[in-house]
Amino acid sequence: MVVVSFLMLVPFYWVLKTSLTGENIYAYPPHIVPVDPHLFHYVDVWYLIPFPRYLLNSVIVTTMAICGNLLFNTAAGYALTKQFPGRRWVVLLFLSCMLIPFQATIIPAYLITSWLGVLNSYLGIALPLLSTIICIFIFKASFEAVPRSLIDAARVDGLSEWRIIVRIMLPLSKSAIATNVILTFIWSWNAFLWPLIVIRTPEMQTLPLGLARFLSVMEDTTGALFAFVVMVLVPGLTIFLMAQKEFIRGLTTGATKG
Amino acid sequence: MSWRRVLGHRFVAVPLALALLVAGWNTYIAFNNGGIIEGEVRDRAGAPVAGATVIFFERNFIYYEERQRATTDAHGVYRFTDMKTHIGQLEARTNDGRKSERRQLRLWFRSQDTEVAPLIVEPPRA
Numbered sequence: 001m002v003v004v005s006f007l008m009l010v011p012f013y014w015v016l017k018t019s020l021t022g023e024n025i026y027a028y029p030p031h032i033v034p035v036d037p038h039l040f041h042y043v044d045v046w047y048l049i050p051f052p053r054y055l056l057n058s059v060i061v062t063t064m065a066i067c068g069n070l071l072f073n074t075a076a077g078y079a080l081t082k083q084f085p086g087r088r089w090v091v092l093l094f095l096s097c098m099l100i101p102f103q104a105t106i107i108p109a110y111l112i113t114s115w116l117g118v119l120n121s122y123l124g125i126a127l128p129l130l131s132t133i134i135c136i137f138i139f140k141a142s143f144e145a146v147p148r149s150l151i152d153a154a155r156v157d158g159l160s161e162w163r164i165i166v167r168i169m170l171p172l173s174k175s176a177i178a179t180n181v182i183l184t185f186i187w188s189w190n191a192f193l194w195p196l197i198v199i200r201t202p203e204m205q206t207l208p209l210g211l212a213r214f215l216s217v218m219e220d221t222t223g224a225l226f227a228f229v230v231m232v233l234v235p236g237l238t239i240f241l242m243a244q245k246e247f248i249r250g251l252t253t254g255a256t257k258g
Numbered sequence: 259m260s261w262r263r264v265l266g267h268r269f270v271a272v273p274l275a276l277a278l279l280v281a282g283w284n285t286y287i288a289f290n291n292g293g294i295i296e297g298e299v300r301d302r303a304g305a306p307v308a309g310a311t312v313i314f315f316e317r318n319f320i321y322y323e324e325r326q327r328a329t330t331d332a333h334g335v336y337r338f339t340d341m342k343t344h345i346g347q348l349e350a351r352t353n354d355g356r357k358s359e360r361r362q363l364r365l366w367f368r369s370q371d372t373e374v375a376p377l378i379v380e381p382p383r384a
Contacts, residue, residue, distance in 0.1 A: 040345075040364045047344055047368060048318045242268050 019230045022223025041223035045231060048224070053203060054210035055231075058189060061125045061206060065188035068130030069180050076131065077139025077176075078165050094133045102128070103193065110197055120200040129188045135180045142176035143169050178246030182239060189236050207232045287367050296337040297374030299330045299350040299358070306334025307352060307379055314338055315347045315360070334376075344368045350377040357382070 018025060020037035045051050080091065102109075109128055118124035146169060154164050170177065192208040199205055205213065211228055214221075240247065264270055299310040308330055316325040325346065328336040336350075344365040350358040358377040365372055 038364075043344055043364070043366060044318075238272065242272055 015226050015229055015233075019223060019226035022226075024222055041227035042231065044221075044224045045228045049210065049214055049228070050203070051210070051228070051231065054205055054207045057122070057204060058206045060122050061129075061191075061195075062185055062188045064122060064126040065129040066181055066184045068126065069132060069135055069184040070177065072131035073135045073139050073180060074165055074170065076136045077143055078161070078169060080136070080140045081143045094136065098133050106193070106197065109194070113198055119198050120204055122204075124198045125191075125195050125204075125206065126188065128194055129184065129191065132184065132187070135183060138176050138179050139173065142173040146172050175246045175249040178243045178249075182243055182247045185239055186236060189232075287370075290371050291367065291369040292339075292371045293341040293369035294337065294339055294371045295341050295348075295363070295374060296335065296372075297348075298334045298376040299336060300334060300376045300378055301356070302378060302380055306330070306332075307350070307356075308332045308334060310334070310336070310350045310352045310379060312336040312338075312348060312350045312377065314341065314363075315349070316343050317346050340369075342369050344370065348374060348377060350379050352379055355382055356380055 014025075017023075017031075017034045017037075019041055020039070021031070021034045022041055023031060023035070080087065113119055113124050113127055116124075116127075118127065150168055151164060154168050159167065190208060191206070192212070195206050195209055196212075199209065202213070211232060214225065214228060265274070295314070297312075299307045299312060301307055310330045312328045312330065313324055314326045314328075316323060325343065326338050326341065328338050330336045330350075344367060346363050347360040348358075348363055349360045356379040358379045361374065361377060363372070363374065
């Protein structure tokens with residue numbers, strides 16, 4: 001376990017070390033311990049490329065994706081716990097849609113986004129991430145674990161379906177919410193292909209696109225490049241570390257009850 | 259749920275700590291971003307050099323060009339004002355052909371008020 005952890009953490013350590021020293025990654029012999037470390041590469045990244053703008057774009061798109069996911073996945077997950085004609089077919093449709101890679105649906109997705117007139121906008125970037133099938137099933141599994149008697153009691157008390165979701169289902173599904181938030185965060189934060197297609201102007205670019213642009217425009221900037229990578233990674237790592245307990249519990253619930 | 263418990267929750271405490279850190283850092287910047295860079299020019303014996311020209315070259319990933327010039331006073335002190343960068347190089351030149359090595363200058367934020375270690379002018383190598 002220690003060896004595996006070590007092997008997993010070495011690349012992270014190397015990225016962090018290079019961001020602090022700017023040492024050429026092909027230098028031989030490599031220095032294991034950082035030589036003359038400093039944080040100025042981070043300052044360079046902050047000022048010499050429009051990092052705050054990329055960060056703002058990523059934060060807006062990710063927030064939209066998370067809100068959309070919580071809203072639509074909750075509704076869809078709750079609906080799938082109900083008995084209605086064709087439910088089995090809907091579940092089958094969802095499962096079969098998961099087999100189709102996103103790359104195969106890029107052209108229709110682009111045409112729909114264009115038809116809606118939201119190309120090169122935050123909504124356009126967030127649109128395909130507003131609901132994800134795997135997260136619908138996570139909510140479905142979590143909702144199915146809630147005792148039926150609770151829902152019946154709420155209905156007898158006169159609560160509408162939405163209020164049942166908000167007042168009863170969601171407070172009992174914190175793990176599913178955390179899992180949704182983390183998965184959506186990771187997917188939208190790291191999204192590259194879709195933003196690359198729908199974004200037309202540099203000021204709308206998100207962090208992964210900014211990183212690619214930085215790589216193509218700048219030369220001899222090893223330290224700044226790795227500092228940029230660390231700055232892109234840190235928000236995701238922070239959120240994961242904060243919610244890892246709920247995340248793991250949510251995934252486990254999804255695995256055993258789905 | 260008491261407010262202490264709410265504040266102590268990691269989903270509240272971590273963003274709050276980060277927000278406080280950012281606010282503190284920005285407050286520090288607000289009080290130290292006059293854009294003043296100053297220092298002294300001396301000769302090899304340590305005597306101040308009056309009338310030397312100090313040139314600031316702004317340097318980043320794309321360009322490298324002269325940004326400002328300043329002249330040292332009778333005490334060998336120079337001063338740049340309204341400097342809106344965080345990275346560059348300084349070089350001192352005298353009228354008799356002596357000059358200093360280019361000193362790399364890296365600041366923690368743009369327009370940071372900075373006092374630079376003395377630039378030493380030397381005769382050109384033969």
